[in-house]
Amino acid sequence: xxxxxxxxxxxxxxxxxxxxxxxxxxxxxxxxxxxxxxxxxxxxxxxxxxxxxxxxxxxxxxxxxxxxxxxxxxxxxxxxxxxxxxxxxxxxxxxxxxxxxxxxxxxxxxxxxxxxxxxxxxxxxxxxxxxxxxxxxxxxxxxxxxxxxxxxxxxxxxxxxxxxxxxxxxxxxxxxxxxxxxxxxxxxxxxxxxxxxxxxxxxxxxxxxxxxxxxxxxxxxxxxxxxxxxxxxxxxxxxxxxxxxxxxxxxxxxxxxxxxxxxxxxxxxxxxxxxxxxxxxxxxxxxxxxxxxxxxxxxxxxxxxxxxxxxxxxxxxxxxxxxxxxxxxxxxxxxxxxxxxxxxxxxxxxxxxxxxxxxxxxxxxxxxxxxxxxxxxxxxxxxxxxxxxxxxxxxxxxxxxxxxxxxxxxxxxxxxxxxxxxxxxxxxxxxxxxxxxxxxxxxxxxxxxxxxxxxxxxxxxxxxxxxxxxxxxxxxxxxxxxxxxxxxxxxxxxxxxxxxxxxxxxxxxxxxxxxxxxxxxxxxxxxxxxxxxxxxxxxxxxxxxxxxxxxxxxxxxxxxxxxxxxxxxxxxxxxxxxxxxxxxxxxxxxxxxxxxxxxxxxxxxxxxxxxxxxxxxxxxxxxxxxxxxxxxxxxxxxxxxxxxxxxxxxxxxxxxxxxxxxxxxxxxxxxxxxxxxxxxxxxxxxxxxxxxxxxxxxxxxxxxxxxxxxxxxxxxxxxxxxxxxxxxxxxxxxxxxxxxx
Amino acid sequence: xxxxxxxxxxxxxxxxxxxxxxxxxxxxxxxxxxxxxxxxxxxxxxxxxxxxxxxxxxxxxxxxxxxxxxxxxxxxxxxxxxxxxxxxxxxxxxxxxxxxxxxxxxxxxxxxxxxxxxxxxxxxxxxxxxxxxxxxxxxxxxxxxxxxxx
Ligand code: FES
Numbered sequence: 065x066x067x068x069x070x071x072x073x074x075x076x077x078x079x080x081x082x083x084x085x086x087x088x089x090x091x092x093x094x095x096x097x098x099x100x101x102x103x104x105x106x107x108x109x110x111x112x113x114x115x116x117x118x119x120x121x122x123x124x125x126x127x128x129x130x131x132x133x134x135x136x137x138x139x140x141x142x143x144x145x146x147x148x149x150x151x152x153x154x155x156x157x158x159x160x161x162x163x164x165x166x167x168x169x170x171x172x173x174x175x176x177x178x179x180x181x182x183x184x185x186x187x188x189x190x191x192x193x194x195x196x197x198x199x200x201x202x203x204x205x206x207x208x209x210x211x212x213x214x215x216x217x218x219x220x221x222x223x224x225x226x227x228x229x230x231x232x233x234x235x236x237x238x239x240x241x242x243x244x245x246x247x248x249x250x251x252x253x254x255x256x257x258x259x260x261x262x263x264x265x266x267x268x269x270x271x272x273x274x275x276x277x278x279x280x281x282x283x284x285x286x287x288x289x290x291x292x293x294x295x296x297x298x299x300x301x302x303x304x305x306x307x308x309x310x311x312x313x314x315x316x317x318x319x320x321x322x323x324x325x326x327x328x329x330x331x332x333x334x335x336x337x338x339x340x341x342x343x344x345x346x347x348x349x350x351x352x353x354x355x356x357x358x359x360x361x362x363x364x365x366x367x368x369x370x371x372x373x374x375x376x377x378x379x380x381x382x383x384x385x386x387x388x389x390x391x392x393x394x395x396x397x398x399x400x401x402x403x404x405x406x407x408x409x410x411x412x413x414x415x416x417x418x419x420x421x422x423x424x425x426x427x428x429x430x431x432x433x434x435x436x437x438x439x440x441x442x443x444x445x446x447x448x449x450x451x452x453x454x455x456x457x458x459x460x461x462x463x464x465x466x467x468x469x470x471x472x473x474x475x476x477x478x479x480x481x482x483x484x485x486x487x488x489x490x491x492x493x494x495x496x497x498x499x500x501x502x503x504x505x506x507x508x509x510x511x512x513x514x515x516x517x518x519x520x521x522x523x524x525x526x527x528x529x530x531x532x533x534x535x536x537x538x539x540x541x542x543x544x545x546x547x548x549x550x551x552x553x554x555x556x557x558x559x560x561x562x563x564x565x566x567x568x569x570x571x572x573x574x575x576x577x578x579x580x581x582x583x584x585x586x587x588x589x590x591x592x593x594x595x596x597x598x599x600x601x602x603x604x605x606x607x608x609x610x611x612x613x614x615x616x617x618x619x620x621x622x623x624x625x626x627x628x629x630x631x632x633x634x635x636x637x638x639x640x641x642x643x644x645x646x647x648x649x650x651x652x653x654x655x656x657x658x659x660x661x662x663x664x665x666x667x668x669x670x671x672x673x674x675x676x677x678x679x680x681x682x683x684x685x686x687x688x689x690x691x692x693x694x695x696x697x698x699x700x701x702x703x704x705x706x707x708x709x710x711x712x713x714x715x716x717x718x719x720x721x722x723x724x725x726x727x728x729x730x731x732x733x734x735x736x737x738x739x740x741x742x743x744x745x746x747x748x749x750x751x752x753x754x755x756x757x758x759x760x761x762x763x764x765x766x767x768x769x770x771x772x773x774x775x776x777x778x779x780x781x782x783x784x785x786x787x788x789x790x791x792x793x794x795x796x797x798x799x800x801x802x803x804x805x
Numbered sequence: 806x807x808x809x810x811x812x813x814x815x816x817x818x819x820x821x822x823x824x825x826x827x828x829x830x831x832x833x834x835x836x837x838x839x840x841x842x843x844x845x846x847x848x849x850x851x852x853x854x855x856x857x858x859x860x861x862x863x864x865x866x867x868x869x870x871x872x873x874x875x876x877x878x879x880x881x882x883x884x885x886x887x888x889x890x891x892x893x894x895x896x897x898x899x900x901x902x903x904x905x906x907x908x909x910x911x912x913x914x915x916x917x918x919x920x921x922x923x924x925x926x927x928x929x930x931x932x933x934x935x936x937x938x939x940x941x942x943x944x945x946x947x948x949x950x951x952x953x954x955x
């Protein structure tokens with residue numbers, strides 16, 4: 065993996081590398097299109113994502129959307145670093161959702177080159193793009209996606225740095241030509257090219273016109289790490305000032321002249337259709353303009369949102385449940401267990417003697433499961449759409465892929481891409497919910513607007529609709545077996561797990577165990593599923609790291625030592641575990657009722673080890689006191705921003721571990737709002753310490769990797785205190801009692 | 806059906822139902838969008854505003870119940886530049902997506918007026934707003950830092 069990435073940076077060796085570098089830099093004729101789309105007077109694009117103005121200001125155009133992860137600061141840091149720009153003269157803008165700013169090819173090249181995959185092997189966070197065939201309309205090229213913890217790793221490493229360095233090289237060439245000196249005699253600093261020998265200097269603004277005429281080189285020299293002045297610094301985030309005074313405009317805040325509001329009720333049973341609805345009473349209610357029947361839902365359009373909501377609640381729609389009206393969580397669980405016991409298991413990987421090796425040691429065996437989860441971002445799904453008299457469509461919404469959203473709207477409206485304008489707005493949380501493939505709210509808004517030509521309509525999901533019409537983190541069951549040799553170390557590892565899709569590479573363990581068999585049992589259900597912060601790692605992290613702990617206890621060994629003994633070939637993983645353990649005081653005494661658990665998982669190129677300290681009270685009440693984290697992501701572009709992502713991942717994961725559970729009854733989701741889908745608040749927030757490890761490894765993701773090891777670290781800590789092994793989440797379903805010690 | 810609301814010092818005479826939710830009237834009628842919708846049932850606090858100086862969840866507050874009272878939104882709080890709470894939010898880099906933060910800042914500002922130096926426990930007891938991005942550790946730090954300045 066590392067080799068491939070380095071090769072790409074060194075000059076496009078290999079086909080994937082060539083694709084990436086080739087994409088990262090536009091030929092100069094495309095600059096005019098970019099200028100027309102996104103340059104203000106006095107500004108000029110010098111290459112992808114970089115504009116330079118006559119006053120030397122550099123504007124970095126970010127081809128991602130903001131959902132709070134700090135990429136509007138981290139990505140510009142990377143470009144500005146290579147461009148030798150002074151941070152006070154750097155501005156940041158969102159790229160318009162247009163193909164010329166797509167990051168799809170970049171992401172694709174990145175994914176294919178680092179994961180050793182073929183184009184048909186789409187990683188989980190992008191799977192919906194393929195499942196929902198809009199790819200055939202817009203093409204994979206039309207992704208501007210923000211997900212998979214990929215912004216810094218793909219756009220940053222392969223795009224922003226190259227763009228910054230290439231622009232610097234072009235500016236130097238332009239200055240050297242003016243002065244009639246060799247480019248090698250010129251240096252750059254603080255938005256200027258300098259010629260030390262003659263004492264001359266020129267600002268970037270004076271050079272940009274000339275510079276844009278040079279073709280960008282595919283492999284401009286990149287700065288060595290020790291020369292960094294911006295990357296690796298905790299620069300305050302550029303998006304924060306507008307987020308403390310209420311002036312960030314999210315999708316929910318769109319205001320258009322003459323705008324109406326829409327409230328929706330979607331078939332409670334997934335896959336259900338609207339059979340009929342009597343709209344008469346609703347139509348007489350104050351402010352109601354129209355009752356719109358859609359395929360799977362009924363929508364009320366009114367002059368104000370609360371009036372639309374009151375009216376939609378007053379309706380009594382009749383649904384056709386498409387045969388799914390009897391499904392329950394218990395029935396799905398029974399299907400999981402039957403599938404895992406059946407002989408339809410599909411081989412994922414086998415090493416050594418596989419499952420046969422189980423006979424070679426003492427058997428440890430357990431079945432784990434995790435429930436469906438809703439994303440529940442703070443901002444419920446919403447979208448504003450306007451069908452114009454000229455037959456074009458204008459759409460406003462916050463999604464994790466502006467270009468993909470535009471392509472999707474084109475598809476559902478039957479219009480060509482050029483007839484659809486899409487305004488990408490900041491999101492009040494994404495966590496995977498707003499990725500392409502999961503755009504039900506866009507489709508419903510577009511269809512509602514279609515029924516109201518000439519009028520902008522803002523469709524807002526209530527929290528109930530949001531929670532009951534999500535694409536859920538799947539409910540997954542795993543049947544694990546290990547065989548322990550005479551020394552207590554495992555000689556065999558067998559993991560059979562359910563999937564509603566294909567095999568998950570996250571099920572492959574990092575530990576050195578000679579004989580392994582990993583197999584899948586496909587259990588399709590009618591419940592729509594999708595990527596939820598850390599995707600497949602969110603369940604495999606819990607299964608694997610809990611079961612390793614079980615094996616350690618069965619072997620009567622310290623769980624930290626047990627893991628270390630299996631990580632001979634993985635020094636970075638070992639170092640992360642050791643640092644977390646050291647900082648948490650692993651092995652030092654704690655008061656009665658308190659205990660620690662440890663877990664470590666690598667996802668999205670980042671290794672995270674958590675040590676969690678819990679206290680179980682006399683009555684069984686559980687408190688999560690402290691989480692100490694050690695994180696190796698190679699290098700953090702913005703360390704404080706990176707830490708914030710790990711803190712956030714810990715809280716998000718803690719909410720799920722403690723309380724998160726979507727259950728199905730009569731084919732529909734039971735939970736509807738925060739009282740029955742409780743989440744962590746300040747009172748449940750542990751002390752959190754995050755320690756970043758710098759290594760030479762390629763940059764890892766920030767947003768997701770903090771999630772997977774948290775639940776197992778908690779469960780392992782609970783075991784340490786109570787002797788009770790938690791094999792099913794969430795924790796709220798378990799009664800804890802203090803072990804008699 | 807006329808309701809008189811005093812929002813951020815300005816009187817608004819509005820033709821709305823008595824039982825219309827304050828949140829949506831602030832947003833859709835008055836056009837102040839800094840106050841957010843999160844749950845609609847006073848669970849999450851994204852819609853927190855001040856009514857006569859106290860934090861109140863506007864999604865379940867009917868306009869009839871606050872007619873004539875002093876209502877303040879995040880826009881009103883920010884009218885004269887950043888307050889110390891907002892500055893602390895920047896200093897501690899609190900927001901992530903930022904969506905909950907209007908409500909969070911309104912709730913914390915109201916608390917600090919009556920208790921400028923809350924303990925962690927008092928803070929947690931009083932501030933029950935939800936932040937799905939998980940900015941709680943930084944909120945706690947920011948409030949501790951504000952308390953130290955008292
Ligand atoms: S900052 Fe995103 S919900 Fe609080």
